[in-house]
Amino acid sequence: MRELFELFITFAKIGAFTFGGGYAMISIIAQICVETKQWITHDEMMNITVIAESTPGPIAINCATYVGYKQKGVAGAAAATIGVVLPSFIIILLISQFLDRFLEIGWVASAFKGIKIAVAVLIIDAALKMIKKMPKDALTWCIMGCACAAMLAATFLSVKLSSIVLMLIAAAVSLTAFLLRQMAGKEGGK
Amino acid sequence: MIYLDLLLGFLKVGFFAFGGAYAAVPLIRDVVLDYGWINEDMLSYIIAVAESTPGPIMVNLATYVGSTQAGALGSFIATTAVVLPSFVITILIMVLLKKLMENPVAKAVLGGLKPCIIGIILSVGVEMLLSNLGIRAKEAIAFDLTAAAIAAGLAVVYYGSRKLFKKGLSPIGLIAVSAVVGIVIYGI
Numbered sequence: 001m002r003e004l005f006e007l008f009i010t011f012a013k014i015g016a017f018t019f020g021g022g023y024a025m026i027s028i029i030a031q032i033c034v035e036t037k038q039w040i041t042h043d044e045m046m047n048i049t050v051i052a053e054s055t056p057g058p059i060a061i062n063c064a065t066y067v068g069y070k071q072k073g074v075a076g077a078a079a080a081t082i083g084v085v086l087p088s089f090i091i092i093l094l095i096s097q098f099l100d101r102f103l104e105i106g107w108v109a110s111a112f113k114g115i116k117i118a119v120a121v122l123i124i125d126a127a128l129k130m131i132k133k134m135p136k137d138a139l140t141w142c143i144m145g146c147a148c149a150a151m152l153a154a155t156f157l158s159v160k161l162s163s164i165v166l167m168l169i170a171a172a173v174s175l176t177a178f179l180l181r182q183m184a185g186k187e188g189g190k
Numbered sequence: 191m192i193y194l195d196l197l198l199g200f201l202k203v204g205f206f207a208f209g210g211a212y213a214a215v216p217l218i219r220d221v222v223l224d225y226g227w228i229n230e231d232m233l234s235y236i237i238a239v240a241e242s243t244p245g246p247i248m249v250n251l252a253t254y255v256g257s258t259q260a261g262a263l264g265s266f267i268a269t270t271a272v273v274l275p276s277f278v279i280t281i282l283i284m285v286l287l288k289k290l291m292e293n294p295v296a297k298a299v300l301g302g303l304k305p306c307i308i309g310i311i312l313s314v315g316v317e318m319l320l321s322n323l324g325i326r327a328k329e330a331i332a333f334d335l336t337a338a339a340i341a342a343g344l345a346v347v348y349y350g351s352r353k354l355f356k357k358g359l360s361p362i363g364l365i366a367v368s369a370v371v372g373i374v375i376y377g378i
Contacts, residue, residue: 013362015244015245016244016245017244017361017362017365017366018244018245019241019242019243019244019365022246023311023314023315025246026311027361028361028362031360031361032360036360046304047287047291047300049304049307049311050300050303050304050307051280051283051287053303053307053310054303055276055279055280055283056204056205056206056207056275056276056279057204057205057207057248057272057273057275057276057277057279058207058246058247058248058249058272058273058276059246060245060246060249061246061249061273061276061277061280062276062280065276065277065280065281066280066284069280069281069284070284074281077277077280077281078277081273081277084245084246085245085246085249085269085273087244087245088243088244088245088246088249088250088253089245089249089253089265089266089269091243091244091245092239092240092243092245092250092253092254092257092265093253093257093262093265095239095243095254096253096254096257096258096265097257102239102242103235103238103239103242106377106378107373107378108242109376110372110373110375110376110377110378111369111370111372111373112242112369112372113337113372113376114340114368114369114370114371114372114373114375114376115365115368115369115372116318116322117319117322117337117340117341117344117368118344118364118365118367118368119318119365120315120318120319120322120341121315121319121341121344121345121348121364122315122361122364122365123311123314123315123318124312124315124316124319125315125348126311126315127308127311127312127315128312130308130311131308131312134304134305134308135301140301140304140305141305143302143305143306143309144305144306144308144309144312145309146309147305147306147307147308147309147310147313148309148310148312148313148316149309149313150309150313151309151310151313151314151317152313152316152317155313155317155327156327157327158327158328163310166306166309166310167303167306167307169306170302170303170305170306171299171302171303171306172302173302174298174299174301174302174303175295175298175299175302177298178294178295178298178301179298
């Protein structure tokens, strides 16, 4: 029961402080679940990110469900998921019922200008940490660099590029390299 | 019935929204406009509110639309519906995952997916930073010196505190600091 409560509270904290969507969430979840609480390893965090990106739904939900399930099964998954959703549920419910012009409140707009910058810093920080722990072979570096460059180029040239397309290409390239290595290995063995 | 519509509509959003909230916006727009819940203007406003409040954007959207359509119960139903598909799918994957991860072919696929996602995350961060500094696509570059100073200051405080102290500033702490800095610099 105590563990369920801890999962709930931890993810409620994450839910209450992650502005700016899924990628900001990844940086905070990695910090808390991998480094502070040590509920999951860095490798698992990377796997969650892959699962989250290749399944539908908000990344935060995938992360909370994964960590909760690993700690305490279905009950843990429910505790963590409810925790991560509850703060924003309450906040939005209040705003939608009582604040018609939420975004025109001066201090809200100012605070959010600051927060937006912090979120960008945190996302870059999360990516750099992941790069540090990435396997250091040429193919991995190349896929990472190309994906980043392609996304940036698409944004600035205003071309539509879905991250799913990029992921499919990356998976295909990596799989081809693996099959080529295997074939080469078999022929070398003969 | 509005409750059933909200349930089905947002189950659809939760089930088909791949690739994060922004990739899902067109789908959300279709569903929300189809049912005639809100108009295009209101949708843009709600997306802006969802971005400026904590929590996953998709969840915020569902809560907001549900609440305006059918009060607290409506928002509860819409939120549950948007969360449920990924909750169930993640648990299913975890049950199946252990065996799958040992498979060399799956490992090779993952070996390509991971760096690709790292690259995408890096690009999102860089793009957000540039956009905050006034460098955006299809717009004249208006370099925002104040924002650049805030970004540099936040980075120094964040990394500096981690170098100097064992615990340092947490990401949540940095967000709190940045909100205060925003209010101080941009005013009330």
